[in-house]
Amino acid sequence: MKDWQPTEETVAVKSFAESFLSSGRFDAEYYQPKYDQVEEAIKDCGFLSQNLGSLIEPIQNGFDYREYTEEGTPYIRVGDVKNGQINFESAVKIPITMANVDKSVGLQIGDIIFTRKGSFGNSAVVTELEVNGIISSEIMLVRLTSVSRQEVLPEYVSLFLNSKFGYLQVEHRVHGVAYYSISQPDLANLLIPILPKYQQQKIAEKIKSSFSLKLKSKQLLEIAKTGVERAIETDEATATIWINQQLEALGVKLT
Structure with missing residues (x-):
C-alpha cells in the first residue's frame, strides 16, 4: 500500500438499495469512490484485517x-x-x-x-x-x-x-x-490490517525514537535560551559551565 493514492473522482452511481437503505446516509459526499477504494486496498493488502471494535x-x-x-x-x-x-x-x-x-x-x-x-x-x-x-x-x-x-x-x-x-x-x-x-x-x-508483531515492534521503535529526538531538540533549545539569559545575568564563563553541565546530563557531547 506504499504508493496507494485515492481517486480524485467525486461521483459515484448508487442505487437506492446500495445507498440509503444500506447506510442510512443521504449526503452525496458519503458515497465518493475514494472511500470504497480505501477499504478495498486494506482488504487486498495481504494481511488479515479486523474491525477496530x-x-x-x-x-x-x-x-x-x-x-x-x-x-x-x-x-x-x-x-x-x-x-x-x-x-x-x-x-x-x-x-x-x-x-x-x-x-x-x-x-x-x-x-x-x-x-x-x-x-x-x-x-x-x-x-x-x-x-x-x-x-x-x-x-x-x-x-x-x-x-x-x-x-x-x-x-x-x-x-x-x-x-x-x-x-x-x-x-x-x-x-x-x-x-x-x-x-x-x-x-x-x-x-485495521494486522501486521506481524515484529513489524509492529519495528514501527513502534521508530516512532519512539522520533519522539525522543523531538524532545531532545526542544530541550537543547531551552538550554540555549537559558544559557543566553545566564550569560546576561552573570557572565559568559558561568553560563558556559552551566550549559556544559546540562548537555552532559542529556548525553550530548560537543566536538
Whole structure:
C-alpha cells in the first residue's frame, strides 16, 4: 500500500438499495469512490484485517468540564492531540482529579486517545507522562483488550489511525453541519490490517525514537535560551559551565 493514492473522482452511481437503505446516509459526499477504494486496498493488502471494535474494550468519551484554573489537573482537549503526540504542556488545568469524575475514563499507559469532534481523526498513545490527565468529552478513550495486546501494539494502531488509510475511513463516517464528529460505533467499524508483531515492534521503535529526538531538540533549545539569559545575568564563563553541565546530563557531547 506504499504508493496507494485515492481517486480524485467525486461521483459515484448508487442505487437506492446500495445507498440509503444500506447506510442510512443521504449526503452525496458519503458515497465518493475514494472511500470504497480505501477499504478495498486494506482488504487486498495481504494481511488479515479486523474491525477496530474487535480489538478494544468499549469506547468511552471523555469528561466535560469548562471551569479552568491556573493550577490543577491537566485537561486534555482536541487541540492538545496532534502529530501523534499529546502536548501536555499546552493543556489547561481544572480544579478536580479523576476521583471526582463519574466516568471510567482514567488514563493508563498504552491507552489510545482519539479526537472525535472538530479537528477529528487525531490519535496518540498515552505514556507515563500523561496518565494523570483527564480527557475532554470531545476525545475518545480507546483501550486494547488484554487478548488483543498479545498481537497488536497501541503505537501501531495509533499510527494507522493517523495514516491516510485510517483518516479516510474516519472522514467517510463523520457527520454534522457546523462541526463534524464521529460516533463510537462508526469508529469501532474501522478496518485495521494486522501486521506481524515484529513489524509492529519495528514501527513502534521508530516512532519512539522520533519522539525522543523531538524532545531532545526542544530541550537543547531551552538550554540555549537559558544559557543566553545566564550569560546576561552573570557572565559568559558561568553560563558556559552551566550549559556544559546540562548537555552532559542529556548525553550530548560537543566536538
